[in-house]
Amino acid sequence: MVNECMLTVMTEQAQTRNERKERTRQALLDGTLALAADRGFAALSLREIARSAGIVPTAFYRHFASLEDLGATLVDDGVTALRLALREVRRNSDAGLAETVRFVFGQVAERRELFGFLIRERHGGSTALRGAIALETQLIVRELVADLSRLRALDAWSPRDLEIAADLLVSTVADGIAAYVAAAPRETISIIDRTVMQMRLIALGIGAWTPRQR
Numbered sequence: 001m002v003n004e005c006m007l008t009v010m011t012e013q014a015q016t017r018n019e020r021k022e023r024t025r026q027a028l029l030d031g032t033l034a035l036a037a038d039r040g041f042a043a044l045s046l047r048e049i050a051r052s053a054g055i056v057p058t059a060f061y062r063h064f065a066s067l068e069d070l071g072a073t074l075v076d077d078g079v080t081a082l083r084l085a086l087r088e089v090r091r092n093s094d095a096g097l098a099e100t101v102r103f104v105f106g107q108v109a110e111r112r113e114l115f116g117f118l119i120r121e122r123h124g125g126s127t128a129l130r131g132a133i134a135l136e137t138q139l140i141v142r143e144l145v146a147d148l149s150r151l152r153a154l155d156a157w158s159p160r161d162l163e164i165a166a167d168l169l170v171s172t173v174a175d176g177i178a179a180y181v182a183a184a185p186r187e188t189i190s191i192i193d194r195t196v197m198q199m200r201l202i203a204l205g206i207g208a209w210t211p212r213q214r
Contacts, residue, residue, distance in 0.1 A: 025063045027053035042125030071129045079136035116181040
């Protein structure tokens, strides 16, 4: 009985430590987003990020290996999660173009501060962060290329043709997200509707275009 009680206490203590560690880790991520909104990620120091979470700088390394590791985690939280979610949407054959676009904006709305950070940093001062965002974006393009290649109407298209089309679609949505996160709440619906229309026009162009017209 004593051993069981000790085991229970130790388990509860471990859970409490893990919960505290997770709260601190999230505080570091949230503090980074708040600080980067004013000056950009490249201008931030480890010391001020640690201070935003209420910890000493040396304690930062209990959660992240470096500032670049923290930045990569934010990319994972945003672009990677969105890529995986889109993969699930594409598996639903009933999901149309408009539904997919609106799904993307729904994800952005839930984490607007994070996506605002990613949009700013994709052309920001941190080379490592730009590279991580570009890599994840390219993975989305590649998965879209695979989807387009399955369309019988595009059988005559070369891999490069498909990549150009996929890149155009992804870039259009990225531009829409950039406008969305910078807009006033009353403007967001019109931005989503405009992005849906742009995607429909691109889809119509893809359907009418053939490689012979180049």
